[in-house]
Amino acid sequence: MDVLLGLLTIEPMSGYDLGLTIRESIGHFWNESYGQIYPNLKKLATEGFVTSKIERQKGKPDRHVYSITRKGRERLTQWLLVPPQPEVPRNELLLKLFFSAQVTPDIPTEYLERMVDSERGLLQRFQQVYEAIASNRQYPGTPYWKMAARFGQFELEAHLRWAEETLVELKKIAGKQESDAVTRKEKRHAGK
Amino acid sequence: MDVLLGLLTIEPMSGYDLGLTIRESIGHFWNESYGQIYPNLKKLATEGFVTSKIERQKGKPDRHVYSITRKGRERLTQWLLVPPQPEVPRNELLLKLFFSAQVTPDIPTEYLERMVDSERGLLQRFQQVYEAIASNRQYPGTPYWKMAARFGQFELEAHLRWAEETLVELKKIAGKQESDAVTRKEKRHAGK
DNA sequence: GGGTGCATGTAATGGGTTACATGATTCT
DNA sequence: AGAATCATGTAACCCATTACATGCACCC
Numbered sequence: 001m002d003v004l005l006g007l008l009t010i011e012p013m014s015g016y017d018l019g020l021t022i023r024e025s026i027g028h029f030w031n032e033s034y035g036q037i038y039p040n041l042k043k044l045a046t047e048g049f050v051t052s053k054i055e056r057q058k059g060k061p062d063r064h065v066y067s068i069t070r071k072g073r074e075r076l077t078q079w080l081l082v083p084p085q086p087e088v089p090r091n092e093l094l095l096k097l098f099f100s101a102q103v104t105p106d107i108p109t110e111y112l113e114r115m116v117d118s119e120r121g122l123l124q125r126f127q128q129v130y131e132a133i134a135s136n137r138q139y140p141g142t143p144y145w146k147m148a149a150r151f152g153q154f155e156l157e158a159h160l161r162w163a164e165e166t167l168v169e170l171k172k173i174a175g176k177q178e179s180d181a182v183t184r185k186e187k188r189h190a191g192k
Numbered sequence: 193m194d195v196l197l198g199l200l201t202i203e204p205m206s207g208y209d210l211g212l213t214i215r216e217s218i219g220h221f222w223n224e225s226y227g228q229i230y231p232n233l234k235k236l237a238t239e240g241f242v243t244s245k246i247e248r249q250k251g252k253p254d255r256h257v258y259s260i261t262r263k264g265r266e267r268l269t270q271w272l273l274v275p276p277q278p279e280v281p282r283n284e285l286l287l288k289l290f291f292s293a294q295v296t297p298d299i300p301t302e303y304l305e306r307m308v309d310s311e312r313g314l315l316q317r318f319q320q321v322y323e324a325i326a327s328n329r330q331y332p333g334t335p336y337w338k339m340a341a342r343f344g345q346f347e348l349e350a351h352l353r354w355a356e357e358t359l360v361e362l363k364k365i366a367g368k369q370e371s372d373a374v375t376r377k378e379k380r381h382a383g384k
Numbered sequence: 385g386g387g388t389g390c391a392t393g394t395a396a397t398g399g400g401t402t403a404c405a406t407g408a409t410t411c412t
Numbered sequence: 413a414g415a416a417t418c419a420t421g422t423a424a425c426c427c428a429t430t431a432c433a434t435g436c437a438c439c440c
Contacts (some may be wrong), residue, residue, distance in 0.1 A: 033402085034220060038420065038421055059418090060409075061406085061407075061419040087219050099201070103272045109341040112326060114275065145294045148290045155351070169335065172210075175227065206391075225430085227394085252436065253392055254391080385440100390435100392434085394432085395427105395432080398429080400425085403423090403424085407418100411415085411422085
């Protein structure tokens with residue numbers, strides 16, 4: 001809801017544009033699906049926080065371009081003055097890792113490797129996003145955008161360091177289980 | 193749902209106990225409210241994944257103690273074999289910081305200081321939790337519990353380093369706005 | 385006397401995702 | 413020929429939190 005208002009302070013946009021912008025510029029800390037964006041824009045419009053004008057296009061559906069109103073800016077400010085609530089964490093990877101004594105260590109190992117792959121890619125894309133923001137000096141928002149981007153960098157780097165350490169631990173566990181299996185086998189051969 | 197199954201592999205527990213355990217041992221990466229725990233336990237029971245027995249108490253309501261069944265363990269394993277989905281991030285602090293050009297820099301500064309306070313406390317509690325797990329050597333889950341705890345440490349430390357850096361940036365912005373205000377004042381005094 | 389902890393549970397409400405529908409254009 | 417992109421929107425559904433209800437015991 002208020003994200004939409006915030007993004008519309010940058011420039012007037014359609015719901016579709018808002019979706020794209022969210023995905024590719026604040027996607028690492030916030031998300032909103034189209035099933036949410038369109039109804040919310042309508043609601044914001046009926047309450048006078050945004051206005052819309054229709055741009056006709058050939059071959060494509062009309063674009064509904066929304067602009068924030070003075071009233072909308074006031075609402076945004078009010079929202080910014082409310083201290084952010086501590087979020088409810090939900091990390092499925094960690095949850096599954098926590099219970100991984102119930103399966104063999106190669107299962108969580110695979111999950112961590114996947115995570116490393118995807119987060120390494122993200123980190124690279126981040127560096128680029130950061131440069132792009134930094135060169136975009138004119139806008140008053142840029143210092144804050146940089147801060148948010150740096151947060152992503154710090155967090156991703158921390159995750160990667162953790163994953164490195166943890167993969168070593170997992171390898172140790174796997175090795176130990178193998179040697180245990182051998183020991184058991186030897187015991188059996190020795191006649192119990 | 194599956195968290196409950198996972199925790200019941202450690203020991204049989206009541207819904208109330210599960211709530212407490214979640215809060216104080218996996219609360220940093222997963223949460224579940226009582227409004228979810230009780231109905232889910234019932235559902236798990238009707239589907240044969242857990243059994244319950246009632247412990248009568250004097251002065252207090254009866255405890256419904258749940259135990260995981262063989263079928264429940266199978267379900268847990270199946271769940272652990274499903275690769276974790278990448279989560280949808282939702283960080284309200286970052287979102288507000290991102291739009292903070294709309295307010296004065298002391299607003300996000302206050303939010304960051306709050307965050308530093310609470311996360312510093314968490315980090316300390318974490319170190320203790322980690323020690324507690326480490327001394328609890330006998331249980332097969334302990335290596336995995338340590339890994340999950342270390343994740344929290346890494347992330348919190350990253351947040352704190354980021355907050356430190358960001359608070360400096362915010363101070364710079366605040367300083368610049370003040371000196372700008374002075375300059376404007378001087379200009380006015382100099383006769384426009 | 386009033387708050388907190390123990391212990392269970394339901395109902396209302398809200399938030400959000402997914403799937404579906406439509407339809408022209410452009411790329412493979 | 414079929415997939416993807418542009419562009420909007422709705423409806424079904426799932427999940428989760430919050431608030432409410434109950435009631436005894438203990439502590440300040």
